[in-house]
Amino acid sequence: MSRTVVITGMGATTPLGGDAPSTWQALKVGTSGVQALTHDWAEGLPTKIAAPCAVEPDLPRVEARRMDRVSQLAVTAALEAWGDAGFAVGEDNDVDGERLAVSCGTGIGGLQSLIGNWDVQKERGVRRVSPYAIPLLMANAPASNIGLRIGAMAGLHTPVSACASSNEALAQAADILRLGRADVVVAGGGEAVIHPFTMAGFGQMMALSRRNDEPQRASRPWDVDRDGFVLGEGAAFFVIETLEHAQARGAKIYGTIAGAGLSADSHDMVQPDPSGRGQMLAMRRALAEAEIDASSIKHVNAHATATPQGDITEAKSIRGVLGDGTEAVVTGTKSMTGHLLGGAGAMESLATVMALKDRTVPPTINLENPESDLGIDIAANTARDLPAGDLAAINNSFGFGGPNVALCFTNENVTD
Amino acid sequence: MATTEEIRSSLAEIVNEVCNVPVEDVQMDKSFVDDLDADSLAMNEIIYAAEDKFGVEIPDEESKNLKTVGDAVAYIENHQG
Numbered sequence: 112m113s114r115t116v117v118i119t120g121m122g123a124t125t126p127l128g129g130d131a132p133s134t135w136q137a138l139k140v141g142t143s144g145v146q147a148l149t150h151d152w153a154e155g156l157p158t159k160i161a162a163p164c165a166v167e168p169d170l171p172r173v174e175a176r177r178m179d180r181v182s183q184l185a186v187t188a189a190l191e192a193w194g195d196a197g198f199a200v201g202e203d204n205d206v207d208g209e210r211l212a213v214s215c216g217t218g219i220g221g222l223q224s225l226i227g228n229w230d231v232q233k234e235r236g237v238r239r240v241s242p243y244a245i246p247l248l249m250a251n252a253p254a255s256n257i258g259l260r261i262g263a264m265a266g267l268h269t270p271v272s273a274c275a276s277s278n279e280a281l282a283q284a285a286d287i288l289r290l291g292r293a294d295v296v297v298a299g300g301g302e303a304v305i306h307p308f309t310m311a312g313f314g315q316m317m318a319l320s321r322r323n324d325e326p327q328r329a330s331r332p333w334d335v336d337r338d339g340f341v342l343g344e345g346a347a348f349f350v351i352e353t354l355e356h357a358q359a360r361g362a363k364i365y366g367t368i369a370g371a372g373l374s375a376d377s378h379d380m381v382q383p384d385p386s387g388r389g390q391m392l393a394m395r396r397a398l399a400e401a402e403i404d405a406s407s408i409k410h411v412n413a414h415a416t417a418t419p420q421g422d423i424t425e426a427k428s429i430r431g432v433l434g435d436g437t438e439a440v441v442t443g444t445k446s447m448t449g450h451l452l453g454g455a456g457a458m459e460s461l462a463t464v465m466a467l468k469d470r471t472v473p474p475t476i477n478l479e480n481p482e483s484d485l486g487i488d489i490a491a492n493t494a495r496d497l498p499a500g501d502l503a504a505i506n507n508s509f510g511f512g513g514p515n516v517a518l519c520f521t522n523e524n525v526t527d
Numbered sequence: 528m529a530t531t532e533e534i535r536s537s538l539a540e541i542v543n544e545v546c547n548v549p550v551e552d553v554q555m556d557k558s559f560v561d562d563l564d565a566d567s568l569a570m571n572e573i574i575y576a577a578e579d580k581f582g583v584e585i586p587d588e589e590s591k592n593l594k595t596v597g598d599a600v601a602y603i604e605n606h607q608g
Contacts, residue, residue: 171547172547173545173546173547176545238575238578239575239579241572242567242568242569242571242572242575243568243572
C-alpha cells in the first residue's frame with residue numbers, strides 16, 4: 112500500500128459495554144451480551160433472545176428524537192472515537208473540514224423509524240406521520256448525523272453490503288485516504304433492528320438460534336450444537352488517518368490497516384458458496400494488498416455467525432489461504448456479542464486491532480464440543496496470548512447476497 | 528372548553544417537548560421561528576401535536592399564518608368544539 116493508513120481513535124456502544132474500553136475488557140474475559148427478550152412483542156416469536164446494547168444512548172432529547180436508534184448508536188460511538196483521537200466537537204481541530212470524511216456501514220439504516228411511521232400512518236392517518244420520517248429512516252442518516260457534528264465536508268459515505276457493511280466502510284476509508292481525497296476519515300458502522308419484524312424475517316429463514324432457555328449459551332460458533340445466530344445491535348467507529356497526518360499532530364496509534372480484500376461469492380442470495388472460493392479470494396487479496404505473507408498471520412477474527420453451514424465453510428477457507436499448518440489463532444467473537452449485522456465488521460475490527468495491541472485474542476465462548484476436523488486453532492473458551500514482535504491479523508466479514516470483505520491489520524506504528 | 532391560559536400552557540409543553548425551550552419562555556408574544564427556534568419541520572410537529580391535544584383541525588393554509596404563540600392560542604380558542 113502506497114500511503115500507510117493508521118487508526119488513531121476508537122469508539123463503540125455494544126452489547127458488551129457503552130464504550131470501547133469496557134467492550135474490550137468484556138471481550139477478553141468471555142462476557143456474553145445475549146439476553147432474553149422481555150418485550151410483549153416477543154411473545155409469539157420462535158426466537159426470544161437477542162443482544163441489545165448494554166448501555167442506552169444518552170443524547171440530548173431534541174437531538175435524539177430526530178434520529179433513529181441506529182443514528183443514536185452511531186453518533187455515540189463516532190463521537191467517542193473522535194474524542195479519543197484528540198479532537199473536540201464544535202472547536203477548532205487539527206483537521207481541515209474539507210479534508211475530513213465519514214464512512215458508516217449499515218445493513219438497513221432507520222428500519223424502526225420506517226416501520227413506526229408506517230404504523231402511525233395506518234392507525235392515525237397521513238397528518239400524524241412525523242415530518243422527520245424521511246431523514247429518520249434514510250440509510251445515510253447515521254453518516255450524515257456524524258458528519259454534521261464534526262464538520263466533515265470531504266464526503267459522507269454509506270456502504271451497504273449486509274453483514275460486511277462496516278468492514279467495507281473501513282476498506283473505503285483506507286481507499287479515500289490513499290487516493291488523497293481526505294486526511295482523516297471517521298469510519299465504522301452500526302445496526303439497530305431488534306424489532307419483531309426483523310426477528311420474524313430472520314426467523315422465517317431459520318437463521319436464528321432458538322435456545323431461548325439459555326440465552327448466554329445460544330451463540331455457539333463451531334460447536335456441534337449451534338443452531339443459528341443471535342441478533343445483536345450496536346455501533347463501532349474508528350478515526351483513521353494517514354500515518355503522516357497522525358505523526359505530524361502527535362496522535363496515538365492503535366494499529367495499521369495494512370490491506371483490504373473485497374470479493375463476491377456470485378453464488379446465492381443467502382448461503383455462502385460452500386467451496387469457499389469467494390471468501391478465499393477476499394482473504395488473498397487482503398494479504399496481497401498488505402504485501403504480507405500468509406505465514407505472518409497470527410490471528411483471525413472470523414465472521415463465524417454460528418450457522419450450521421457457514422462456520423464449516425469459513426474454517427475451510429481460512430485453512431485454504433493460510434495453510435494447514437497455520438499458527439494463526441482464530442476466534443469468533445459473535446459468540447459473545449451476537450451478530451451486529453451492519454455493525455459487525457467494525458465491532459470485530461475493534462476486537463482484532465485490540466487483540467494485536469494487547470497481544471490477547473478474545474475467546475470463542477460456548478465451544479463445548481467443536482466440530483471435528485475443522486483444522487483451525489480456535490481460542491476456545493479462554494483468551495489466548497499472542498507472541499511478542501510483529502503481528503498481523505485478518506478480520507473476515509461475509510454478507511448475505513455474497514459480498515466478502517477481509518481486512519488485514521498489523522501492529523505496525525502502534526504507540527504505547 | 529380550555530381557557531386562554533390553559534391553552535397557552537399546554538402549547539408550551541408541546542413546544543418544550545419538540546424544541547427543548549423552557550415552558551415559561553413560551554409566552555403569547557413570542558414568534559415560533561424567531562424566538563423559539565422552531566424550524567419548518569418542528570412547526571409541523573407542533574401543529575400536529577396541538578391538533579391531537581386540543582381536538583382541532585389546523586389545515587396547512589391556516590397554520591402558515593400562525594406566527595406567534597398568541598396567534599396559535601387564538602386559533603385554537605376559536606375552533607374548540
